[in-house]
Amino acid sequence: MLPLDPDADIGRRAWVACPNCDDRRGCATCEQGRTCSTHWRYLLSCTGSLLHLQCPSCTHVWTHETHFGATRSA
Ligand SMILES: [Zn+2]
């Protein structure tokens, strides 16, 4: 288990599924796409459309591509 990142701030959260522990499985709130009070991730930082996240359940750290703000090339 990694320690929580020093940038982890409970005031900055993101609702993204954790690719490591999948702790939202079976949660009715998450299945409805609502902002669950239990299953959320620390938003460490964001660079363009990339979010740097840490899961408070398993301390997994990963990068999530939101494609938000990305240039469309089609
Ligand atoms: Zn996790």
Ligand SMILES: [Zn+2]
């Ligand atoms: Zn949930």
